[in-house]
Every structure is written in C-alpha cells, then in structure tokens.
Amino acid sequence: MKRISQREIANLLGVNVSTVSRALRGLEGVSQELRQKILSLAKEQGYRPNPFAVSLRYDTTRTIGIVVPDVSFNHYAQIVKRIEAEARKVGYMCIITDSDDKYENEKNCIDLLVNMHVEGIIICLAQETTDFSHIQHLRRIHMPVVLFDRDADIDISSVVINDVESAREVTCRLIDGGAKRIAFLGGPNRLKQTADRKHGYLEALRERGIPIRKELVKCDFLSFSSGFSNTTELLDMHDRPDAIVASHGLLTLSSMKAIEARGMNVPNDISVVGYMSDWISEVLTPRVSFVKQNQKEIAVKAFKLLHDQMDGDTCVQHVIVKARLELRDSTR
Incomplete structure (x- = not known):
C-alpha cells in the first residue's frame, strides 16, 4: 500500500502543507484542535516521515557507504556486520554495495553512494583496480574515506593486517x-x-x-x-x-x-x-x-577513522591490525 504523504494529509483536511508539517513536528502556529485532527489522520493512515527528505533538508543523512568485492564472502560479511554495529551505536545506517571485484562496478558503487549523500565511505578495493583516481577524487570533494583489507600506495587512510x-x-x-x-x-x-x-x-x-x-x-x-x-x-x-x-x-x-x-x-x-x-x-x-x-578490530578501527574524519579530522592514518598464526592439522 502506498504511504500517505504530508501533501495528501493537507488535501484531505483542506489545509496548507506547511500547516501539516508544523503540526507533525510539534511546532507552534497550529491550533490544538487542528493539530489533533492532523495527528489522528496521520496515525490512522500510517504516515511516516521520509528520512531522506528530512536528512537532505538538514544536510545530513546519518548514513555511510560500504563497498566490498563480494558481500557473500564470509570474511567481508563479518567485517561489514561489525562496521554496521559500530555505526548503529552513534546513530548511523549503512548502505552496502558489492563491486564484484570489478573496477567499473567499484566506480559505479562510489558514484551511487556520493549521489545518495552518504557522509563517508569505507572501501575494500576490487582486485581489478589499478587506477585510484576515483578514490583520490573523494578526498578532493571532502568525502571522508577509509580503505580496509586491501589498501594502495595512495594518500588515503587505511586499516590492514600485518x-x-x-x-x-x-x-x-x-x-x-x-x-x-x-x-x-x-x-x-x-x-x-x-x-x-x-x-x-x-x-x-x-x-x-x-x-x-x-x-x-x-x-x-x-x-x-x-x-x-x-x-x-x-x-x-x-x-x-x-x-x-x-x-x-x-x-x-x-x-x-x-x-x-x-x-x-x-x-x-x-x-x-x-x-x-x-x-x-x-x-x-x-x-x-x-x-x-581480527575482523572485529579491523571493523572498529575502520569506522573510527571514518567517524573521526566526519568530525573534521584531516590526518591520513595507516593502521595495522596484528594477525596471528593458528596451527591446526594441515601442517607438519
């Protein structure tokens, strides 16, 4: 069922859209009787505010983007899950995209995320990628960006293992x-x-x-x-x-x-x-x-670097997370 909009509520009650908006946001300038009619109709019709419209109005989407080579691969899935958990703690949502390990797909994923007004992007590079100009462009447009798992010899913050x-x-x-x-x-x-x-x-x-x-x-x-x-x-x-x-x-x-x-x-x-x-x-x-x-540590450090950039930190940092050898039955 199509969600009802503020304009449709306004039309049903014969009032201006701005009046409906003020009533729904609890602002002054609306009589108590009319406010109640608007709130009752909104509840009855299942009205929910459009989070993207609200975020664009205030120039903040509270979203970050993630680009991975293969979201079905367990290693990346575990890291993405941890990044989401860290983002949720501070009120951010994640938009996850999959480059399928292809350079052109990676560029398209990044363009999509930029157009969706995400506030920062965490990227694991595709194995086809040899030209990093699209990554460096993100810094030029002041988009916070962090590489993880696979980095490159470029001036972009990263988190990798030893x-x-x-x-x-x-x-x-x-x-x-x-x-x-x-x-x-x-x-x-x-x-x-x-x-x-x-x-x-x-x-x-x-x-x-x-x-x-x-x-x-x-x-x-x-x-x-x-x-x-x-x-x-x-x-x-x-x-x-x-x-x-x-x-x-x-x-x-x-x-x-x-x-x-x-x-x-x-x-x-x-x-x-x-x-x-x-x-x-x-x-x-x-x-x-x-x-x-340590997938959890990789995720936590990658999100922290990104969040610090979103808060204004311009320092480029390369973080190394220590991995360790676990011996099982396949070695003499």
Missing part, C-alpha cells in the same frame, strides 16, 4: 616443520595485499637460505577456479612442492580440493597454510592451519 610479517611467520613455520619446496598462491601482483604477502614469503626463504623458485609462485585473479588450476599445475611438477602458502581464503579452499582430487594426503604429502576464518578451518578435513585476522 601482511608482510604474517606471511613471513607462516613460511618460517613451514620451514621449521621440514618443508624445502614451499609454493605461494596469491592474487594478482597489482594488489598491494598480494605483493606484501609475497614479500613476506620471499623474505623468509632468503633468511633461511631456501632457494627461490619462480615456478613455485602462482599469482593470478582471485577465484576458486584459478586456485584449483594453479595448485594442479604445482602438483604436476616433477619436483612438486611439499608445502603451500595460500594467501586468500578462496585459494586455501581450492588448493585443498585440488590436493584431495589427486588422492594426496594433507599434511603427510603436502602441508597447507591459508588466510581464512577459524570456523571454515574447523569444518575442513583436516583442519587447516591459518592466519587468524
């Missing part, structure tokens, strides 16, 4: 367990997150005197199919790897499936460590050792 350090720790742990031929599965090299995690992996190999073999490094578009095919290629090698560092949840799952399809045993034939949620590790067989990312 990507280099965590990948280095994972690789060192595999070496300590006896691994000599450690493969790395990553997203596209243009992603700073991939570059940083690969840097940590390579740093550990150099420190421990393990030869770096380019054929053991597979960086490709982040997807289940690419992870599966790249793992299959690694397993086809004559001198195949004895361990895999999977730098994303999809790559962890796909590598495990590819290993299972070959009838190989984890960890006896090959060890696997991934970046993923703890509950996903627990439902896999064997349970996968993983880098635990």
Whole structure:
C-alpha cells in the first residue's frame, strides 16, 4: 500500500502543507484542535516521515557507504556486520554495495553512494583496480574515506593486517616443520595485499637460505577456479612442492580440493597454510592451519577513522591490525 504523504494529509483536511508539517513536528502556529485532527489522520493512515527528505533538508543523512568485492564472502560479511554495529551505536545506517571485484562496478558503487549523500565511505578495493583516481577524487570533494583489507600506495587512510610479517611467520613455520619446496598462491601482483604477502614469503626463504623458485609462485585473479588450476599445475611438477602458502581464503579452499582430487594426503604429502576464518578451518578435513585476522578490530578501527574524519579530522592514518598464526592439522 502506498504511504500517505504530508501533501495528501493537507488535501484531505483542506489545509496548507506547511500547516501539516508544523503540526507533525510539534511546532507552534497550529491550533490544538487542528493539530489533533492532523495527528489522528496521520496515525490512522500510517504516515511516516521520509528520512531522506528530512536528512537532505538538514544536510545530513546519518548514513555511510560500504563497498566490498563480494558481500557473500564470509570474511567481508563479518567485517561489514561489525562496521554496521559500530555505526548503529552513534546513530548511523549503512548502505552496502558489492563491486564484484570489478573496477567499473567499484566506480559505479562510489558514484551511487556520493549521489545518495552518504557522509563517508569505507572501501575494500576490487582486485581489478589499478587506477585510484576515483578514490583520490573523494578526498578532493571532502568525502571522508577509509580503505580496509586491501589498501594502495595512495594518500588515503587505511586499516590492514600485518601482511608482510604474517606471511613471513607462516613460511618460517613451514620451514621449521621440514618443508624445502614451499609454493605461494596469491592474487594478482597489482594488489598491494598480494605483493606484501609475497614479500613476506620471499623474505623468509632468503633468511633461511631456501632457494627461490619462480615456478613455485602462482599469482593470478582471485577465484576458486584459478586456485584449483594453479595448485594442479604445482602438483604436476616433477619436483612438486611439499608445502603451500595460500594467501586468500578462496585459494586455501581450492588448493585443498585440488590436493584431495589427486588422492594426496594433507599434511603427510603436502602441508597447507591459508588466510581464512577459524570456523571454515574447523569444518575442513583436516583442519587447516591459518592466519587468524581480527575482523572485529579491523571493523572498529575502520569506522573510527571514518567517524573521526566526519568530525573534521584531516590526518591520513595507516593502521595495522596484528594477525596471528593458528596451527591446526594441515601442517607438519
């Protein structure tokens, strides 16, 4: 059923729209008898004020925008849920958009949010994005903006985990367990997150005197199919790897499936460590050792940076949230 408007209430009672507006807002200038008629009719007809019209009138929407590569992916879903909880505490609503990991979609999502007069935007960059001018434009128009999970070498506040350090720790742990031929599965090299995690992996190999073999490094578009095919290629090698560092949840799952399809045993034939949620590790067989990312802290810090900007803070801050390695059954 169509909601009744102030104009329709005014027409039904034969009064001006401004009179109805004043009565509904409790302002003076309306007789008590007429005010009661207006309030009674509004209640009877289920009148509710249009929050967007009200917010535009006072130049504040009390909304923020969120852009994620895939809202169905558990990691992003958990962070978005936490951001919403933080926003709700201070009276803000969230408008969530999904870029599907595509550059053009990301730009469209941001344009949509700006046109909807959100007061700030929190973004996880699409893996296709290499041109950041649309992000930098937000600062030029004084739109508060924070990047999370995936950042870039640009002058925009961000919240990420200790990507280099965590990948280095994972690789060192595999070496300590006896691994000599450690493969790395990553997203596209243009992603700073991939570059940083690969840097940590390579740093550990150099420190421990393990030869770096380019054929053991597979960086490709982040997807289940690419992870599966790249793992299959690694397993086809004559001198195949004895361990895999999977730098994303999809790559962890796909590598495990590819290993299972070959009838190989984890960890006896090959060890696997991934970046993923703890509950996903627990439902896999064997349970996968993983880098635990503090999704709540990422969300809380990202919203705080955004809220501070909305309050006038112009400082660019890059926050690093410490992740930790959780050992389960997939490593020796």
